[in-house]
Amino acid sequence: MLSVEKAIAELLQNCRVLAEPVPTRLGQALGRVLAQDITAGIDVPPADNSAMDGYAFRHAEWPGLERILPLSQRIPAGLRPPALTPGTAARIFTGAEVPEGADTVVMQEHCRAVGEGVVIEKCPLEGANIRRLGQDIRCGQQVLARGRRLEPQTLGLVASLGIAEFDTFRPLRVAVISNGSELVEPGEAVKPGQIYNSNRYMLSGLVRRWGFELCDYGIAPDDPFAIRDLLARAAAETDVILSSGGVSVGEEDHIKDVVEDLGSIDLWKVAIKPGKPFAFGRVGKTPFLGLPGNPSSVLVTALIIARPYLMTCQGLGNAAVVPVRKRAMFSSRGGPRQVYLRAKSVADGVECHPRQSSGVLMSTVWGDGLVVQAPGQDIAEGDEVDFIPYALLA
């Protein structure tokens, strides 16, 4: 059996970016992966500005606790003010540029307005309440690297530099195919011996959540010639084929013969539970990832093994996640495979669903993540364990 780490490493070795850079506007870039570095073309902030609503003045000119400093100007945000007249203060607002000659801003709560002037009743330190030119970002500084996923705050940062367009990798086109002659679509009548196709909706959801372009091919027919046509079409139309079911050593699994015939396929036994059978191959030149058929196995192998591969094809620089440590509220004997226990985080630690059978999707919906149990690792109640929230794998 192949360890999970080796399986992922082997996949990533056979992996390259499959999406081309495309010019992208800020408003369309959410969730995209940067295809270029982002370098600041300006200083942020572009000038010294006030961190408060208050008064700008020269610290050395503070007349003391009871004396009035006359007001010489009023500076709203958005205007470049003239230099401060010596011996005066300027009314200033948050974000407004500090005038030349002023070196300190006092917050208005520490002042008293008197006629055409102001009494500063609590004088701050020299330089207080001023955000300095370039204190956040210096012109010429690289702020984001190629391969970075664009989250809301990342878009905010790019916007703050005035950059409205940049290159991102176009979304990876991912084919989703469900295999199994027993599968029936939800909404249709189920006959004896048939089951509803759940993997299609789970995998389609993951593909969309991951930011890829979903190419949904539905249920593969139970006929080698029709499967051949379907796979050839998927290979021509997409970047990667993600398939569930049909890759065990059972005789009824036509798909692996067809993939072999159109390209190549390796059946792996990965030391993962739920999971284990995993196929990696190519249909023509298009990579083919064959997941197991049981829903929980599909979820775990998709999140743990397929995700880093697909993300790397998309151009993401680092698809690894840092698990969090949680206190186990359960005990579990280790086995030969790495187990991904469907679990739920609670205030005190993490609980484990009592039924971990690979057919049971209820366990994945009950909780919010996976406890990673290494091969041979016995978990006792109270142990610190590695927990990966599903949210980190989205």
Added chain:
Amino acid sequence: MLSVEKAIAELLQNCRVLAEPVPTRLGQALGRVLAQDITAGIDVPPADNSAMDGYAFRHAEWPGLERILPLSQRIPAGLRPPALTPGTAARIFTGAEVPEGADTVVMQEHCRAVGEGVVIEKCPLEGANIRRLGQDIRCGQQVLARGRRLEPQTLGLVASLGIAEFDTFRPLRVAVISNGSELVEPGEAVKPGQIYNSNRYMLSGLVRRWGFELCDYGIAPDDPFAIRDLLARAAAETDVILSSGGVSVGEEDHIKDVVEDLGSIDLWKVAIKPGKPFAFGRVGKTPFLGLPGNPSSVLVTALIIARPYLMTCQGLGNAAVVPVRKRAMFSSRGGPRQVYLRAKSVADGVECHPRQSSGVLMSTVWGDGLVVQAPGQDIAEGDEVDFIPYALLA
């Protein structure tokens, strides 16, 4: 000052679901919130089926280690098999229905095929390798409750029950408005005293990431009459108005006067850092959330205060997140406000960005979440602290 907990509680008390239920198909439901309970109409699995590729037989009829059990049928998945002929075995594949009369499945790796029969070389326990009717879900069982967010695995579960359509709340329409006469759109030329509008792109990204319908109104004009028109239009067209900037006590902030005039507004001083000024009001009947103007303050107040309010308006049953515990790799003195330190999780714990100024978006992009520092809580290196990954707030 209002504590963060009290501010959220106060908001949620003034909150109701603002989106109507709409019939939704499985393929369109990703990220939606359920507007109905989901109850199973079938047993899952619908019949006893094989967990392995192997042979189904009656355990009492095992002829021993060396004797051949003749094969009487071959059961692919997807067919209802006839009852097992006594004294025989049936070839069976994963997911295929176990025939009446068989009570055990032996995996093929423990068998040897001989002519028209099979030798079972390692006999499993009676009942082995069979997934029982209804073991995952019983007909009539409630599996999901109204108010639940539909993630990929949740969609898989609904699909496995054969349910193709159900009611979800239509996405909340959220208006995003940026206030500040100093703001300029990225791509345009910036004049002295002006800064680029980053909050628009950050808030728009959050609104879309949260599954809402984005209604982007751009930068509010610096004129009370034009603001009045804009707010009245946003109130008529959307469910909630999310506004950044313009709610401090400075004189240049027209927006609060206009909101007051068109409805009502309360200015809160929330004990949150970055953050503090927060406005809650109504434009006509449409709720108005006024966030601060500094980008980091906008991010933190949006994630911590606005998110639970908006999610509750959307119909989500529980918008609370469980922070994870991490070991601090830094020290920080507590203050009067609850601080959300921009931080980065590493293998050993969590690091804190050295510059926590509210104007600095770099700190939010550098890391992957927020350390929560309660009022007065001094954090020493090595302390366990509460950390909220940004991913949990998406």
